[in-house]
Amino acid sequence: MASLDRREFLLGAAATVAAGTSASAETSKLLGRCPGYGAAATLWDLQADPRLGEAISKYCTQVVPVLELKWPMLRPDPHTFAFERADAILDFARANDLTMRGHTLAWYHDIPDWTKQIKDAKTAERTFVDHITTVVSYYKDKLTSWDVVNEPIPDNPRKVSDRRDSYWSSMLGERWIPLAFRTAAAADPFVKLAINEYDIESAKDSFIAKRAAFRNLIQDLLDQGVPLHAVGLQSHLHAELEIDKDGLAAFVAELRSWGLEVLVTELDVDDQKLPGDAAQRDAIVAKCVDDLLRAITSSGPLNSILTWGISDRYSWINGTFKRPDKQPNRPLPLDGSFQPKPFMDVIAKFAKAA
Numbered sequence: 001m002a003s004l005d006r007r008e009f010l011l012g013a014a015a016t017v018a019a020g021t022s023a024s025a026e027t028s029k030l031l032g033r034c035p036g037y038g039a040a041a042t043l044w045d046l047q048a049d050p051r052l053g054e055a056i057s058k059y060c061t062q063v064v065p066v067l068e069l070k071w072p073m074l075r076p077d078p079h080t081f082a083f084e085r086a087d088a089i090l091d092f093a094r095a096n097d098l099t100m101r102g103h104t105l106a107w108y109h110d111i112p113d114w115t116k117q118i119k120d121a122k123t124a125e126r127t128f129v130d131h132i133t134t135v136v137s138y139y140k141d142k143l144t145s146w147d148v149v150n151e152p153i154p155d156n157p158r159k160v161s162d163r164r165d166s167y168w169s170s171m172l173g174e175r176w177i178p179l180a181f182r183t184a185a186a187a188d189p190f191v192k193l194a195i196n197e198y199d200i201e202s203a204k205d206s207f208i209a210k211r212a213a214f215r216n217l218i219q220d221l222l223d224q225g226v227p228l229h230a231v232g233l234q235s236h237l238h239a240e241l242e243i244d245k246d247g248l249a250a251f252v253a254e255l256r257s258w259g260l261e262v263l264v265t266e267l268d269v270d271d272q273k274l275p276g277d278a279a280q281r282d283a284i285v286a287k288c289v290d291d292l293l294r295a296i297t298s299s300g301p302l303n304s305i306l307t308w309g310i311s312d313r314y315s316w317i318n319g320t321f322k323r324p325d326k327q328p329n330r331p332l333p334l335d336g337s338f339q340p341k342p343f344m345d346v347i348a349k350f351a352k353a354a
C-alpha cells in the first residue's frame with residue numbers, strides 16, 4: 001500500500017465503490033477524520049442513536065445543531081433563553097474534540113408565534129437586538145462562526161434587488177439585515193459572521209437569478225461596511241440538475257476577491273428523481289458533490305464543508321423529497337447503517353486537499 005499515495009488510493013476506491021464492490025470498509029479505516037468536515041445533528045437523534053455520535057466523532061472535526069439554536073427552541077416565550085439543548089450538543093462536541101458553529105440568528109422561517117404577535121416596530125427591534133446580543137454573548141468564544149442571516153433572497157427573484165419578505169423586513173424594513181450583523185459583531189467582535197443561502201449552485205435560470213440577487217445583496221452590505229466575513233452556500237443539491245460549474249466558480253472567486261470566506265454549510269443531495277439502483281444512485285450523487293466542490297475549490301481551498309446530517313437514516317430529505325418508488329433516499333455520505341459511500345470519499349478528497 002505504501003507505494004500508492006492517499007489521493008490515488010481514494011480516487012481508486014471511489015471508482016471501485018462506484019462499481020459496487022465493498023471497498024468502503026477499507027476506505028473508512030483509512031479515511032478517519034476529514035479536516036474541516038462537519039455534520040448537522042439534532043440532540044434528539046444524538047440521544048436516540050449512539051451510532052450517530054460515533055460516526056460524527058469518527059469522520060468530522062465540527063458539528064452544527066439543526067434546531068437547537070433556532071428561535072422556536074431557544075425562545076419558547078419572551079422571557080426565556082433555553083440554552084440547555086444547544087449546550088448539550090456543545091458538550092458532545094467538546095467531549096469529542098469537535099468545534100461547533102451556530103445556525104441561525106435571523107431567518108424568515110421559524111419565528112415563534114409570540115414574536116409575530118408583536119405589532120409595534122420599536123418592540124420588534126428591541127426583541128430582535130436583545131435576542132442576537134444575548135445569544136451571541138452567551139456563546140462568545142465557544143463557536144467558530146454564525147449564520148447571522150439565513151435565506152434573505154426569495155426563490156425566483158425578478159430583479160437583483162429583490163429581497164425575501166419576512167416578519168423582520170415588515171417590522172424593521174431592509175435594515176434588518178445590516179442590524180443583525182452589527183448587533184452580532186458588537187456582542188462578539190471575533191466570531192466569523194456569515195450570510196447563508198440555498199438554490200444558487202445549479203445551472204437552472206431561477207438558481208442563476210437567485211445567485212445574482214444574493215451577489216447584489218452581499219455587495220450592498222460590503223458597500224455599507226457591514227461586518228460580513230463569510231458566505232454560506234447551503235448546497236442542498238438536486239441530483240437531476242447540473243451544477244453551474246463556471247458560474248459558481250466565478251461567483252466564489254469574486255467573493256474571495258472581496259475578502260470573504262466561502263463555506264459549504266448544509267450539503268446533501270435530493271435523489272428523488274434518480275434511478276432505483278442504490279450503487280448507481282450513490283455514484284451519481286458523488287459526481288454531483290464532486291462537481292460542486294471542484295467548482296468551489298477552483299479559486300482556493302474549502303476550509304469548511306458541512307453536510308446536513310451524516311447518515312441517510314437521519315435526513316430531512318426523507319420527509320421532503322420522497323421517492324416515487326418508495327425506496328429510502330440516499331442523500332448523505334453514510335448509508336442508513338452508517339457505512340461510507342462514494343460521497344464520503346469525495347468529501348475526504350476535498351477536505352484533505354484544503
Ligand code: G3I
Nearest residue numbers: 066067070103104109110150151198234236266308315316
Ligand atoms: O419537534 C416537533 C414535534 O414535537 C412536532 O410534533 C412536529 C410537528 O409539527 O414538529 C417537530 O418539530 C419539527 C422539527 O423540524 C423536528 O423535526 C419542526 O416542525 C420542523 O419545522 C423542523 O424542520 C426543520 C427546519 O429546518 C425548520 O427548522 C428541519 O428539521 C431542518 O432540517 C431544516 O433545516 C433547514 C435549515 O435550517 C436551513 N436551510 C434548509 C434546511 C432544510 O429545510
